[in-house]
Amino acid sequence: MSKFLKSTTILAALSLAAAPAMAQKLGLGRTALPEEIAAWNGDISxxxxxxxxxxxxxxxxxxxxxxxxxxxxxxxxxxxxxxxxxxxxxxxxxxxxxxxxxxxxxxxxxxxxxxxxxxxxxxxxxxxxxxxxxxxxxxxxxxxxxxxxxxxxxxxxxxxVAMPNADGFIVDNRAETEYAHWRSEPCMENCKAAPVKVTMRAMVLDVTPQEEAAAVPAPEVEAVVAEPVQEAAATPEPEVPQVVAASFDAELAAQGEKVFRKCKACHQVGEGAKNRTGPILTGIVDKAAGTVDGFKYSKPMQQAGADGLIWSQDALAAFLAKPKSYMKGTKMSFAGLKSEDDQLAVIEYLKSFAD
Known part of the structure; x- marks a missing residue:
């Protein structure tokens, strides 16, 4: 066999061997739908x-x-x-x-x-x-x-519309003037000699949260009850007064203070607080709705107060979750606190500001 034929045969064999690797499918992702592309393609030039x-x-x-x-x-x-x-x-x-x-x-x-x-x-x-x-x-x-x-x-x-500072910026030409001195062309295909293998997926690595796992309740721990021990002539212990848990959680309120930063643009609390775009929230917990002096409430909020709405913890939590759904026509433009923990924390923070 001539050297040319041998070379041709070897090249053909290598091409066939490489074909599966080039056409390899990793099973990751899918082709984007036209409507998905349209939803993301919203930039304005x-x-x-x-x-x-x-x-x-x-x-x-x-x-x-x-x-x-x-x-x-x-x-x-x-x-x-x-x-x-x-x-x-x-x-x-x-x-x-x-x-x-x-x-x-x-x-x-x-x-x-x-x-x-x-x-x-x-x-x-x-x-x-x-x-x-x-x-x-x-x-x-x-x-x-x-x-x-x-x-x-x-x-x-x-x-x-003529923008005053339209000519106030310098064109970034580093791609033409600098990149060539320190940058090489990146490899875009067939960059690995061996086939690519998927060794781990994000969900397994806990990078991507799994809703199913979050919804599974923790296993119940069975209480271990010790058998009573018979003691001779036991002297009765003096009765220990029952400790009642405080109704105010200072640690939770501290978390709520951080959450309240989302509210400070419109609301104030504490000494010297004033009505702004939203009413003062001092003493709001367990207070009748729409009753802060000097604030002009929306008609739905005024009506809710007239109908007897009290800002209990449950009512506040429901309102904070989705203000516009809870009360149609409210002037509050904030979308709401989706996290139940954030809702409870900010309510606890508001409890620290009584009238």
């Missing part, structure tokens, strides 16, 4: 690519902003406490302490639209409709003196 059809103006946006955003960002987008300021900061970027807002710093309007629709409002992300997002963004632009109040922001007029 600076040139407007990806914008949904819709519209809104600052007049509409002001009302929506007041309901869903003002608790943290203020009625005029000026920010409350340490929550981000969305307006102002003009001509401050060259200062030692610049005020970076949508109007003064952000180069692309698309970033604001994408972020608002994807991540806001706080605690209830992803609930804004397209028109609501356009309207809220229009109000933010109006608060920065970038549009008039009657300007209709839409997918068609989006690029008509």
């Amino acid at each position: 600076p040139d407007g690519t990806g914008l949904p059809i819709g519209q809104g103006d600052a007049i509409e946006g002001e009302e929506i902003f007041a309901t869903k955003c003002a608790a943290c960002h203020g009625d005029f987008a000026e920010g409350i406490g340490n929550w981000p300021k969305l307006a102002g900061g003009k001509d401050t970027l060259n200062h030692e302490d610049p005020l970076k807002t949508v109007g003064s710093y952000w180069p692309y309007l698309s970033t604001a639209f994408d972020y608002i629709q994807r991540s806001m409002p706080y605690g209830d992300a992803g609930t804004l409709g397209d028109d609501e997002t356009y309207a809220i963004l229009a109000y933010i632009l109006y608060s920065n003196d970038l549009i008039e109040d009657d300007f209709v922001l839409s997918n068609e007029t989006f690029l008509d």
Whole structure:
């Protein structure tokens, strides 16, 4: 046999041997469904690519902003406490302490639209409709003196808005100027000589929680009862007074103080507390609903109080879990505390602030 034929035969044999490895299926994952891809493919590009059809103006946006955003960002987008300021900061970027807002710093309007629709409002992300997002963004632009109040922001007029700091950033060209000096091209196929093996799965490693396991109750421990021992002429022990457990759990309240950070944007407790977007919560436990002096409650909350609703621990826990489901029409925009432990902890914390 000629050397050429031998070489050809060997190459053919190697190709056949490698075929199963190249076509190897590991049994991990599946092909994404079109609707799943569409759900994730919601990013908006600076040139407007990806914008949904819709519209809104600052007049509409002001009302929506007041309901869903003002608790943290203020009625005029000026920010409350340490929550981000969305307006102002003009001509401050060259200062030692610049005020970076949508109007003064952000180069692309698309970033604001994408972020608002994807991540806001706080605690209830992803609930804004397209028109609501356009309207809220229009109000933010109006608060920065970038549009008039009657300007209709839409997918068609989006690029008509000029962002003041559009040219204030330097293009990152490191991929062209630096990477080649220290980076080699990564291997993208047939990178391992031996077939890949799945040695462990995330669920087995306890990386992925298993709901089934969490739902299984712990095995009951059988109590061991010792046989009574007969003692001669036992002297009766003096009766020990029964210790009654305290009704207040200081350790749980300490955990609740951390959970309450989610509430501090709207509510205050303790000495010197004032009504804000939400009422004072001092003494709220076992108090009649809708009775904090000086706070303007929603009609459903007023009616609930008139009907005799008392904020018992159970009632508070149910309300904190899903405020909007518990009381239709409530002004409370917070989505709720999903964890029962968080609910109990924050209620215990509130118990420490009696009237």
